[in-house]
Amino acid sequence: xxxxxxxxxxxxxxxxxxxxxxxxxxxxxxxxxxxxxxxxxxxxxxxxxxxxxxxxxxxxxxxxxxxxxxxxxxxxxxxxxxxxxxxxxxxxxxxxxxxxxxxxxxxxxxxxxxxx
Amino acid sequence: xxxxxxxxxxxxxxxxxxxxxxxxxxxxxxxxxxxxxxxxxxxxxxxxxxxxxxxxxxxxxxxxxxxxxxxxxxxxxxxxxxxxxxxxxxxxxxxxxxxxxxxxxxxxxxxxxxx
Numbered sequence: 001x002x003x004x005x006x007x008x009x010x011x012x013x014x015x016x017x018x019x020x021x022x023x024x025x026x027x028x029x030x031x032x033x034x035x036x037x038x039x040x041x042x043x044x045x046x047x048x049x050x051x052x053x054x055x056x057x058x059x060x061x062x063x064x065x066x067x068x069x070x071x072x073x074x075x076x077x078x079x080x081x082x083x084x085x086x087x088x089x090x091x092x093x094x095x096x097x098x099x100x101x102x103x104x105x106x107x108x109x110x111x112x113x114x115x116x
Numbered sequence: 117x118x119x120x121x122x123x124x125x126x127x128x129x130x131x132x133x134x135x136x137x138x139x140x141x142x143x144x145x146x147x148x149x150x151x152x153x154x155x156x157x158x159x160x161x162x163x164x165x166x167x168x169x170x171x172x173x174x175x176x177x178x179x180x181x182x183x184x185x186x187x188x189x190x191x192x193x194x195x196x197x198x199x200x201x202x203x204x205x206x207x208x209x210x211x212x213x214x215x216x217x218x219x220x221x222x223x224x225x226x227x228x229x230x231x
Contacts, residue, residue: 035219045207045222091159103172104149104220106159 141210
C-alpha cells in the first residue's frame with residue numbers, strides 16, 4: 001500500500017521568510033513518481049512538479065526548490081522569500097509504476113499562510 | 117491549449133435530487149480520473165478510465181454514484197439520489213500515459229452542496 005504523510009497541517013510565515021513543506025512517503029514500488037500540487041484559495045489544483053524515483057537531483061524553479069531524499073523517503077518543498085500569493089494548500093502525491101495506471105495517492109495537504 | 121473543463125462550477129441541490137457533473141479532458145489524454153475532496157477525507161479517487169473504459173471504480177462510495185465516459189472528450193459523474201453527505205468538491209483530471217506515470221492535470225472542480 002502507498003501512503004503520503006504531510007505532518008504539517010498548517011504553517012504561518014511572514015512575507016519574505018523561507019518555508020519548507022515536508023512530505024514523507026511509503027511505497028513498495030521500485031519505480032515511483034512524486035508530485036507537488038498547489039491549491040490556491042480559488043480552489044483549483046495546480047501541478048508544480050513531478051519527479052521519478054531514479055532522479056534524486058534537487059530541482060529549483062525560481063523561488064521554489066525541491067529536495068528528494070530516497071534514503072529518508074522524503075520529498076520536501078521549499079519556498080524562498082515567500083510572498084502573499086504563495087498562500088495556498090500544498091499537496092504532495094505519489095504514483096507507483098504498477099499495473100494500476102498512474103493512480104495518485106495524496107497527502108493530507110499543508111495549508112501555508114503568508115502574512116504581509 | 118484548453119485545460120480540463122468541468123461544469124457546472126457550483127451546484128446547489130436538495131436531498132433526493134439527481135446531480136450530474138460533467139468533464140471534458142485535455143485533448144489527446146487517454147486517462148480520466150474523478151476525485152472528491154472533503155475536509156474530513158481529503159482527496160479521494162473515485163474512479164478512473166483508460167480509453168473510455170472504467171478501470172477501477174473501487175473508490176465509488178456506493179451505488180448512488182455512477183460514472184460514464186461515452187467518448188474520449190466527455191465524462192459524467194452522476195449521483196442519484198443525492199444526500200447531504202455528498203457535499204464536496206469534485207475534481208476531474210486527465211493524463212496521457214506513455215509507458216510511464218504521467219502528470220495528472222486537474223479541472224477547476226465542481227463545488228456541490230446538497231441541502
